Amino acid sequence: xxxxxxxxxxxxxxxxxxxxxxxxxxxxxxxxxxxxxxxxxxxxxxxxxxxxxxxxxxxxxxxxxxxxxxxxxxxxxxxxxxxxxxxxxxxxxxxxxxxxxxxxxxxxxxxxxxxxxxxxxxxxxxxxxxxxxxxxxxxxxxxxxxxxxxxxxxxxxxxxxxxxxxxxxxxxxxxxxxxxxxxxxxxxxxxxxxxxxxxxxxxxxxxxxxxxxxxxxxxxxxxxxxxxxxxxxxxxxxxxxxxxxxxxxxxxxxxxxxxxxxxxxxxxxxxxxxxxxxxxxxxxxxxxxxxxxxxxxxxxxxxxxxxxxxxxxxxxxxxxxxxxxxxxxxxxxxxxxxxxxxxxxxxxxxxxxxxxxxxxxxxxxxxxxxxxxxxxxxxxxxxxxxxxxxxxxxxxxxxxxxxxxxxxxxxxxxxxxxxxxxxxxxxxxxxxxxxxxxxxxxxxxxxxxxxxxxxxxxxxxxxxxxxxxxxxxxxxxxxxxxxxxxxxxxxxxxxxxxxxxxxxxxxxxxx
Amino acid sequence: xxxxxxxxxxxxxxxxxxxxxxxxxxxxxxxxxxxxxxxxxxxxxxxxxxxxxxxxxxxxxxxxxxxxxxxxxxxxxxxxxxxxxxxxxxxxxxxxxxxxxxxxxxxxxxxxxxxxx
Numbered sequence: 001x002x003x004x005x006x007x008x009x010x011x012x013x014x015x016x017x018x019x020x021x022x023x024x025x026x027x028x029x030x031x032x033x034x035x036x037x038x039x040x041x042x043x044x045x046x047x048x049x050x051x052x053x054x055x056x057x058x059x060x061x062x063x064x065x066x067x068x069x070x071x072x073x074x075x076x077x078x079x080x081x082x083x084x085x086x087x088x089x090x091x092x093x094x095x096x097x098x099x100x101x102x103x104x105x106x107x108x109x110x111x112x113x114x115x116x117x118x119x120x121x122x123x124x125x126x127x128x129x130x131x132x133x134x135x136x137x138x139x140x141x142x143x144x145x146x147x148x149x150x151x152x153x154x155x156x157x158x159x160x161x162x163x164x165x166x167x168x169x170x171x172x173x174x175x176x177x178x179x180x181x182x183x184x185x186x187x188x189x190x191x192x193x194x195x196x197x198x199x200x201x202x203x204x205x206x207x208x209x210x211x212x213x214x215x216x217x218x219x220x221x222x223x224x225x226x227x228x229x230x231x232x233x234x235x236x237x238x239x240x241x242x243x244x245x246x247x248x249x250x251x252x253x254x255x256x257x258x259x260x261x262x263x264x265x266x267x268x269x270x271x272x273x274x275x276x277x278x279x280x281x282x283x284x285x286x287x288x289x290x291x292x293x294x295x296x297x298x299x300x301x302x303x304x305x306x307x308x309x310x311x312x313x314x315x316x317x318x319x320x321x322x323x324x325x326x327x328x329x330x331x332x333x334x335x336x337x338x339x340x341x342x343x344x345x346x347x348x349x350x351x352x353x354x355x356x357x358x359x360x361x362x363x364x365x366x367x368x369x370x371x372x373x374x375x376x377x378x379x380x381x382x383x384x385x386x387x388x389x390x391x392x393x394x395x396x397x398x399x400x401x402x403x404x405x406x407x408x409x410x411x412x413x414x415x416x417x418x419x420x421x422x423x424x425x426x427x428x429x430x431x432x433x434x435x436x437x438x439x440x441x442x443x444x445x446x447x448x449x450x451x452x453x454x455x456x457x458x459x460x461x462x463x464x465x466x467x468x469x470x471x472x473x474x475x476x477x478x479x480x481x482x483x484x485x486x487x488x489x490x491x492x493x494x495x496x497x498x499x500x501x502x503x504x505x506x507x508x509x510x511x
Numbered sequence: 512x513x514x515x516x517x518x519x520x521x522x523x524x525x526x527x528x529x530x531x532x533x534x535x536x537x538x539x540x541x542x543x544x545x546x547x548x549x550x551x552x553x554x555x556x557x558x559x560x561x562x563x564x565x566x567x568x569x570x571x572x573x574x575x576x577x578x579x580x581x582x583x584x585x586x587x588x589x590x591x592x593x594x595x596x597x598x599x600x601x602x603x604x605x606x607x608x609x610x611x612x613x614x615x616x617x618x619x620x621x622x623x624x625x626x627x628x
Contacts, residue, residue, distance in 0.1 A: 060597065
């Protein structure tokens with residue numbers, strides 16, 4: 001008998017050793033959240049507060065997603081706005097979002113988001129996430145951007161405990177302190193369904209083993225598909241738009257939901273950012289000067305836009321993709337001097353404030369010039385600059401002359417730009433910086449109801465499935481708005497909360 | 512009869528298992544970079560003489576003293592690749608042993624002057 005048992009055990013051991021891929025671990029939770037970014041963590045915190053058992057899956061080795069980089073979130077009629085006397089009503093915000101989208105957006109969703117936004121600021125406050133000030137989205141616009149203040153660990157104990165990262169840190173700690181589980185380096189791989197209901201998630205852990213997580217409800221929050229070249233080509237008109245944000249946004253959540261019948265919405269819209277160059281820090285001063293609204297031309301050497309429309313990024317993004325996706329920002333040495341010695345006129349959000357003297361411009365520009373990557377150029381004459389840029393010198397000269405005339409008479413006869421941004425290009429040397437379209441992420445995804453329930457092609461909710469943040473579509477028409485600062489971050493937090501609240505009602509954990 | 516059958520089955524499986532495991536890894540592979548000078552054998556990292564898959568990251572961390580120790584070594588850099596917003600990444604994401612390494616940071620930060628040694 002012992003010999004037989006020994007044989008059988010050897011057999012079993014051999015099987016187990018020879019086929020590690022068959023290893024499957026099983027777990028269960030009330031709510032599984034796929035993605036530990038802004039929307040996922042907000043959903044997790046809300047679900048835990050509602051009494052649910054929560055597991056969060058995260059593909060990267062750190063939580064936060066693009067929530068590691070943003071600064072603040074949208075709200076209308078918050079306590080802070082009321083205190084300061086900022087008049088941005090919920091009605092104004094709702095109408096702005098819907099009208100800007102030409103009503104291509106999901107009215108029920110936009111209303112749910114806007115109406116919840118003020119209470120969310122209080123919710124964050126109770127969690128220890130404080131607001132430093134309320135600012136704008138586009139320069140000079142309505143004040144809705146609730147910029148998050150540094151936490152107590154900043155800067156000595158944790159130099160990354162400010163802006164949205166502060167909120168991520170608080171969420172992360174909350175989940176850990178209240179019995180939630182976050183599994184890092186554990187991407188969700190699929191949804192488990194039973195008779196048309198979503199009842200769980202499959203995932204793959206660090207060791208390659210499969211996880212099967214049974215759940216009452218699943219919240220998809222993987223951040224869109226900006227890093228998935230195939231999906232970008234399939235859905236976005238200008239797929240080479242440079243992504244600025246975290247890595248790993250591969251459309252996992254959207255594809256998982258699609259595989260169980262979810263409909264998609266708004267997949268062609270991206271969150272246009274200021275045009276620029278790939279791989280430069282948002283506070284880089286070479287870029288900061290290049291995006292000042294003075295004189296931008298197409299590769300033919302022709303001006304194509306009111307440069308100051310960059311204050312609403314999608315206007316600049318649409319204008320540059322319309323002319324093929326490449327432009328050159330050209331300024332002379334007098335403009336360079338002004339920016340370096342007196343400071344820039346148009347700020348770059350929180351990154352390079354208005355009036356900042358660009359003392360680091362020279363180092364950055366010269367470093368890039370030396371790299372000879374075709375991004376920046378310097379010449380002593382417009383003629384020479386044109387040759388370096390591969391432009392017909394006659395065309396570029398004509399464009400420069402036209403701008404110089406406009407600067408002199410203080411009127412832009414080409415694009416009606418505000419006269420304060422009309423500067424001559426006359427004093428050598430002359431500098432050119434290439435501009436390319438950039439974006440902060442995709443804005444389309446799973447089609448959802450006003451309760452963030454994933455919908456099928458018949459508009460019916462798929463039981464047990466929710467999609468939030470940039471894994472969901474419906475907040476935009478063909479373009480990002482930027483009009484209400486903090487819109488996407490605010491939507492991420494609010495949609496996460498809405499999903500958790502509804503998931504708990506659906507699964508009977510809450511009333 | 513029963514015992515012989517079971518024995519036969521067990522042996523058969525052993526042969527199969529051995530075959531599956533042994534077939535892929537026997538070819539000669541070069542060690543690149545700094546590890547080349549350490550006189551390492553396959554088993555030192557892969558824990559087997561006939562590896563079929565990448566070594567476990569725990570092995571890297573064992574020799575190199577753990578993630579925090581590695582982060583200490585690079586903390587003077589302009590941006591510490593071992594203490595970044597990407598978290599404690601799998602070593603093999605950047606540092607390859609049998610082919611050239613890649614630097615994950617450069618995917619977005621083209622202005623970092625990093626070189627993997």
